[in-house]
Amino acid sequence: MxxxxxxxxxxxxxxxxxxxxxxxxxLQILDTAESFVGVAERDVKKVPLLRGKTVCNIFFxxxxxxxxxxxxxxxRLSADVINLNVNTSSQSKGEAILDTINNLIAMHTDMFVxxxxxxxxxxxxxQHLPDNISVVNAGDGRHSHPTQGLLDVFTIxxxxxxxxxxxxALVGDVLHxxxxxxxxxxxxxxxxxxVRVIAPKTLLPNxxxxxxxxxxxxxxxxxxxxxxxxxxxxxxxxxxxxMLPSAQEYFKTYGLTPEKLSVAKPxxxxxxxxxxxxxxxxxxxxxxxxxxxxxxQVTYGIAVRMAxxxxxxxxxx
Amino acid sequence: MMQLPDSExxxxxxxxxxxxxxxxxxxxxxxxxxxxWIMEHVLANLKQDIPYGTLDAALYRDDxxxxxxxxxxxxxxxxxDVQDKHIILIDDIFHTGRxxxxxxxxxFDYGRPASITLAVLINRDGAQLPIQPQIVGAAIPLKPNQRxxxxxxxxxxxxxxxxxxxxxxxx
Amino acid sequence: MKVLIKxxxxxxxxxxxxxxxxxxxAAGEIVAVGKPPKDFSPNQTINAKGMVVTPGFVDLSARLxxxxxxxxxxxxxxxxxxxxxxxxxxxxxxxxxPILDEPGLIEMLKQRARKHNLARIYxxxxxxxxxxxxxxxxxxxxxxxxxxxxxxxxxxxxxxQVLWRAFEYAATFGYTIFLRPEEPFLxxxxxxxxxxxxxxxxxxxxxxxxxxxxxxxxxxxxxETETNIHFCRLSTAxxxxxxxxxxxxxxxxxxxxSAHHLHLTEHDIAYFNTHAHIKPPLRTIRDREALCRxxxxxxxxxxxxxxxxxxxxxxxxxxxxxxxxxxxxELLLPLTLKWANNNQSSLADAISRITIHPANILxxxxxxxxxGANADIAIFDPEAAWQVSxxxxxxxxxNTPFLNTEMIGKVHYTLLNGHITYQNKTx
Numbered sequence: 001m002x003x004x005x006x007x008x009x010x011x012x013x014x015x016x017x018x019x020x021x022x023x024x025x026x027l028q029i030l031d032t033a034e035s036f037v038g039v040a041e042r043d044v045k046k047v048p049l050l051r052g053k054t055v056c057n058i059f060f061x062x063x064x065x066x067x068x069x070x071x072x073x074x075x076r077l078s079a080d081v082i083n084l085n086v087n088t089s090s091q092s093k094g095e096a097i098l099d100t101i102n103n104l105i106a107m108h109t110d111m112f113v114x115x116x117x118x119x120x121x122x123x124x125x126x127q128h129l130p131d132n133i134s135v136v137n138a139g140d141g142r143h144s145h146p147t148q149g150l151l152d153v154f155t156i157x158x159x160x161x162x163x164x165x166x167x168x169a170l171v172g173d174v175l176h177x178x179x180x181x182x183x184x185x186x187x188x189x190x191x192x193x194x195v196r197v198i199a200p201k202t203l204l205p206n207x208x209x210x211x212x213x214x215x216x217x218x219x220x221x222x223x224x225x226x227x228x229x230x231x232x233x234x235x236x237x238x239x240x241x242x243m244l245p246s247a248q249e250y251f252k253t254y255g256l257t258p259e260k261l262s263v264a265k266p267x268x269x270x271x272x273x274x275x276x277x278x279x280x281x282x283x284x285x286x287x288x289x290x291x292x293x294x295x296x297q298v299t300y301g302i303a304v305r306m307a308x309x310x311x312x313x314x315x316x317x
Numbered sequence: 318m319m320q321l322p323d324s325e326x327x328x329x330x331x332x333x334x335x336x337x338x339x340x341x342x343x344x345x346x347x348x349x350x351x352x353x354w355i356m357e358h359v360l361a362n363l364k365q366d367i368p369y370g371t372l373d374a375a376l377y378r379d380d381x382x383x384x385x386x387x388x389x390x391x392x393x394x395x396x397x398d399v400q401d402k403h404i405i406l407i408d409d410i411f412h413t414g415r416x417x418x419x420x421x422x423x424x425f426d427y428g429r430p431a432s433i434t435l436a437v438l439i440n441r442d443g444a445q446l447p448i449q450p451q452i453v454g455a456a457i458p459l460k461p462n463q464r465x466x467x468x469x470x471x472x473x474x475x476x477x478x479x480x481x482x483x484x485x486x487x488x
Numbered sequence: 489m490k491v492l493i494k495x496x497x498x499x500x501x502x503x504x505x506x507x508x509x510x511x512x513x514a515a516g517e518i519v520a521v522g523k524p525p526k527d528f529s530p531n532q533t534i535n536a537k538g539m540v541v542t543p544g545f546v547d548l549s550a551r552l553x554x555x556x557x558x559x560x561x562x563x564x565x566x567x568x569x570x571x572x573x574x575x576x577x578x579x580x581x582x583x584x585x586p587i588l589d590e591p592g593l594i595e596m597l598k599q600r601a602r603k604h605n606l607a608r609i610y611x612x613x614x615x616x617x618x619x620x621x622x623x624x625x626x627x628x629x630x631x632x633x634x635x636x637x638x639x640x641x642x643x644x645x646x647x648x649q650v651l652w653r654a655f656e657y658a659a660t661f662g663y664t665i666f667l668r669p670e671e672p673f674l675x676x677x678x679x680x681x682x683x684x685x686x687x688x689x690x691x692x693x694x695x696x697x698x699x700x701x702x703x704x705x706x707x708x709x710x711x712e713t714e715t716n717i718h719f720c721r722l723s724t725a726x727x728x729x730x731x732x733x734x735x736x737x738x739x740x741x742x743x744x745x746s747a748h749h750l751h752l753t754e755h756d757i758a759y760f761n762t763h764a765h766i767k768p769p770l771r772t773i774r775d776r777e778a779l780c781r782x783x784x785x786x787x788x789x790x791x792x793x794x795x796x797x798x799x800x801x802x803x804x805x806x807x808x809x810x811x812x813x814x815x816x817x818e819l820l821l822p823l824t825l826k827w828a829n830n831n832q833s834s835l836a837d838a839i840s841r842i843t844i845h846p847a848n849i850l851x852x853x854x855x856x857x858x859x860g861a862n863a864d865i866a867i868f869d870p871e872a873a874w875q876v877s878x879x880x881x882x883x884x885x886x887n888t889p890f891l892n893t894e895m896i897g898k899v900h901y902t903l904l905n906g907h908i909t910y911q912n913k914t915x
Binding site for chain 2: 011031032034035038039042043044046047048049310311313314315316
């Protein structure tokens with residue numbers, strides 16, 4: 001079956017989404033990332049794997065933090081890095097995506113890391129690349145943010161190795177979240193038996209249970225006995241779009257406070273992809289508390305991205 | 318039919334030679350995976366406490382562009398400061414010298430050692446770089462389509478086998 | 489000129505003909521079917537052996553892109569495509585540039601089409617000025633200029649009061665209103681069916697309720713104002729059910745479906761295939777089945793191509809940004825035949841859905857082979873297989889989700905007023 005992410009031999013060619021990524025490829029990325037965690041702890045944080053290669057971060061949608069982690073990851077692999085921020089405000093219609101890509105290919109780019117505000121952008125680019133150039137999807141619209149999904153399950157695996165025994169809950173705006181979709185696919189692919197989503201109906205996609213999750217609208221029941229709580233960011237547009245009345249009411253019903261967290265297992269870990277809205281989706285006491293693993297997520301994010309790039313850049317003889 | 322040497326005998330051979338080299342600043346580093354098994358045996362038989370580490374040269378190989386990250390990565394763990402140390406680097410089979418080159422590059426990313434001495438169980442001959450092991454258990458040249466395979470059983474006993482190669486890229 | 493079409497299998501649903509017959513044409517009209525008229529000596533004979541001969545097809549919606557969007561397609565290219573598809577009459581929506589809301593524009597368009605002499609076009613006039621849903625158009629004058637009815641194309645009227653008044657005004661003169669039912673706020677910015685696939689792909693969905701809500705509203709208004717209403721491009725099972733109930737209750741309503749919706753579903757979007765980005769969106773398997781059954785039992789009267797040529801660049805962008813639409817004139821026949829095969833319907837029934845029924849909806853004299861009728865005829869091989877490719881589509885629009893798939897059913901001759909407008913050169 002045609003899979004745009006894989007070569008005909010089943011090796012990773014592009015990283016576009018966790019959905020459609022076979023379990024063995026997912027595990028390969030996680031296992032490879034383990035070695036790169038060690039690299040980050042040395043004085044010389046570089047390995048020569050991508051020396052001579054050029055990685056281009058094209059961000060059609062702004063994000064300094066994600067772009068920076070990809071830049072660090074590429075540089076730690078000894079790659080040369082180009083950063084391109086393409087302004088796609090409605091005023092400047094500008095160059096078509098594929099024209100931008102073609103220009104960069106002409107400048108001998110070996111790998112593209114792409115973020116775009118539209119779902120499917122990374123797939124579109126992957127379809128039009130010559131064979132030896134890879135794409136890493138750094139986030140496309142609401143569809144997918146695969147490296148975030150990967151670093152999240154990497155983090156969970158580090159703290160809770162018995163993944164086939166876990167209860168995981170995702171809390172917040174699943175409807176608009178590419179992070180949530182990637183996390184759900186990664187968890188179900190790895191065989192996590194219970195994946196829950198907790199949100200008001202206005203923030204859940206139609207037929208979300210078909211993704212393999214249990215739906216809850218109440219934090220108390222949804223968080224009961226969970227091992228991992230994954231918070232999602234709430235954006236201001238949800239209030240202006242008549243999906244929520246106010247940030248205060250959201251915090252009251254779905255914000256993660258120590259009281260709400262207490263119904264989870266006592267050793268449950270709390271995660272957040274960042275950046276956090278303190279006092280909206282998460283209480284500072286939890287964000288800064290013992291159960292939060294938010295900062296390790298960032299560290300692991302670099303190792304996971306190094307693993308992805310190393311696997312994509314390597315030959316397949 | 319080639320008569321394979323006994324692994325135990327080879328181990329004792331190189332352990333003795335290594336023991337003779339130990340200085341105050343000596344450390345031992347084993348290259349995954351065969352080199353690490355051998356290092357564990359050597360350390361068990363040496364009557365001294367020497368700092369040791371493990372190293373996976375995969376991230377420094379020169380054939381990444383052709384093969385990618387083929388094997389499962391093992392953890393590299395160098396828990397001491399490499400600066401000014403006499404490193405005894407242990408591997409199982411010496412062939413082209415490329416694995417040694419990769420390991421040396423990786424060690425130099427950790428610091429500047431005073432010296433590196435290479436000890437191997439078997440030298441099968443065929444260096445493609447100006448690198449040679451100083452300590453050798455046995456020198457047994459092989460044809461290009463043959464290779465040695467070292468394995469360790471559940472009791473920790475080492476076993477040496479001779480195989481016909483399918484994959485000519487394994488150096 | 490006298491033309492004889494011999495040895496073909498004639499299917500003329502209006503006159504209940506489904507048999508091997510010869511057709512005799514003189515001065516652009518059908519003068520006999522079956523027995524030759526006295527002293528008929530043809531100037532041209534077409535041997536239709538092994539082929540089916542039917543009235544030329546009537547397509548309820550084909551975008552010709554003139555005036556204004558000539559970089560997407562031109563009258564010339566699209567009318568050739570229509571002829572290649574066996575289509576001899578077609579209705580075109582007013583969403584051109586400028587919008588067809590003035591009689592002069594209608595006259596000009598008709599005149600330019602007449603010059604090409606490849607198919608008859610029946611423009612649908614804008615129901616409101618500039619399709620903005622605020623002020624009525626001069627429906628009488630537009631009708632006089634040649635409009636077969638009035639429509640809002642893809643732009644729903646937001647103000648229910650305006651909708652009501654537009655219906656009342658049209659009803660005064662007996663005009664038919666053609667509407668694609670879609671509640672504008674629920675459908676705003678939506679690009680795919682609001683279901684599992686859109687959820688997975690992160691695409692904004694258009695719920696089925698957007699269609700059924702609007703159908704219910706329009707039915708109510710049409711009933712109370714006694715307006716002739718035709719529903720364009722049904723896409724939901726709920727919609728089919730509402731129309732079925734209305735017809736059972738004696739409401740004067742008709743409906744069509746695009747050939748695409750009889751075969752494709754949301755899953756054809758696959759990996760963000762922009763060729764599957766169409767309006768209304770492709771929905772679920774259940775919806776497709778209901779639509780197929782709807783055509784079979786007559787709830788849905790006609791199948792149309794919904795021909796919407798889009799230039800390549802407008803599809804080489806992320807899914808949501810792509811311009812909606814698929815090319816369809818040359819696929820109408822094979823897709824209709826495929827529907828008949830899949831649903832165990834007769835060839836005659838299938839042909840009626842693209843000839844007499846759409847002709848009746850438009851109120852035009854085409855769609856049948858009665859004596860004295862215009863000799864608008866399609867001659868095709870129902871078993872001929874061909875591959876859909878950019879090269880063999882005559883339309884300038886190569887945007888189809890059926891690219892590189894096999895179609896069965898190929899037009900070999902098309903006649904308009906008794907002269908050949910298309911001939912497949914392989915014989």
